[in-house]
Amino acid sequence: MLKSAFDIYNILASRPVIDALAKIEIRDIPFGFIDPSKAQDKDTVIVISRYPVEVKPDDFSVAWRIEVATLGEEYKFKILAEEVERSLPGLELQGSSLLLSGTVKSLLTSDVEIRKEDTTEYKKEAQLSQDISERFEDLKTLISEEIGDRMLLVRSGKDGEKGPAGPAGPRGDDGKDLLATDADLEDLKNVEEGLPLSAGQVLTWDGSVWTNLFVRQTSSFSGSGGAGGQATTIDDIGDVDTSTTPPTPGQALLWNDADGEWEPGDVSSLDAVRLDAENKTLVYNGSGQLTNVTGTEVQVVITYNGDGSVNTVAKTSNGQTVTKTLGYTSGDLTSITVS
Numbered sequence: 001m002l003k004s005a006f007d008i009y010n011i012l013a014s015r016p017v018i019d020a021l022a023k024i025e026i027r028d029i030p031f032g033f034i035d036p037s038k039a040q041d042k043d044t045v046i047v048i049s050r051y052p053v054e055v056k057p058d059d060f061s062v063a064w065r066i067e068v069a070t071l072g073e074e075y076k077f078k079i080l081a082e083e084v085e086r087s088l089p090g091l092e093l094q095g096s097s098l099l100l101s102g103t104v105k106s107l108l109t110s111d112v113e114i115r116k117e118d119t120t121e122y123k124k125e126a127q128l129s130q131d132i133s134e135r136f137e138d139l140k141t142l143i144s145e146e147i148g149d150r151m152l153l154v155r156s157g158k159d160g161e162k163g164p165a166g167p168a169g170p171r172g173d174d175g176k177d178l179l180a181t182d183a184d185l186e187d188l189k190n191v192e193e194g195l196p197l198s199a200g201q202v203l204t205w206d207g208s209v210w211t212n213l214f215v216r217q218t219s220s221f222s223g224s225g226g227a228g229g230q231a232t233t234i235d236d237i238g239d240v241d242t243s244t245t246p247p248t249p250g251q252a253l254l255w256n257d258a259d260g261e262w263e264p265g266d267v268s269s270l271d272a273v274r275l276d277a278e279n280k281t282l283v284y285n286g287s288g289q290l291t292n293v294t295g296t297e298v299q300v301v302i303t304y305n306g307d308g309s310v311n312t313v314a315k316t317s318n319g320q321t322v323t324k325t326l327g328y329t330s331g332d333l334t335s336i337t338v339s
Helices: 005-013 016-021 074-087 119-130 133-155
Strands: 023-027 044-049 054-056 061-070 099-107 201-205 210-214 251-256 261-265 281-284 290-294 298-304 310-317 320-329 332-338
Touching: 005 016, 005 023, 005 044, 005 061, 005 074, 016 074, 044 074, 061 074
Parallel strands: 023 044
Antiparallel strands: 044 061, 054 061, 061 099, 201 210, 201 251, 251 261, 281 290, 290 298, 298 310, 310 320, 320 332
């Protein structure tokens, strides 16, 4: 409960934000011209009426007048005004962005310090304090001059120091083509990326790119590019020729010993041989078991275990041999191993 203007003063002065930004004064009504430029090292003034401007015995209330004027920055003034309203419950400051006013109410008791002059005259003076139009014009002129002086200082100031350099950016491409001696197969633009590699696979042309085909055979091959060459397709590698005879889907790179290079060609495998494409000679042993199938393109040799079960089936085609070994458990076929 407020008893005097000094109670209001003490409340506001105890707030760090208000104490830091504004000078607090207690004045008689009417306040007269409020000049924030004379607020020492602060650019905002808070004025409190020395005595209540409203005394209402009927509802036991009194009210003191509060005015806030500034020459400072608008956002600081807004923060200050909000802090004043929080400090004095019921106070609502209204006005311009440079001059605000309002009243803070309290309970009328015998301890409240009020002015002893005639009530009618007191009300007239209180009413005069609310008429701020003329004082606001003077304040606006003062503010304009103050702003002009500050802008002059801003324009005449020196440039600040140059800031530190930022971090270096990521290293870019050197723009050179891939060297054949440094190339992996998948670095070439007409070879499929992300090939799941497994022993026995061969490189196969599928009509658009080279990819891997799982063909079990005993042959292996390798090639290398010319030293210092620049490879962008598989044909750029020194011992590979896919230009003379372009590959067709399903073909693989095969070694041509006469030309000393890898060339596209058809790959024969156990699953690809057509047994009915030529005449075959069948050979049986004394037990009536088929042991050999002999033809021009394909030769098959079959061996047996002591119990008469098939042990191996070895097929030779184009000089390449694929052998399948059958495994049994308790007389049942359980595995086939290809080599």
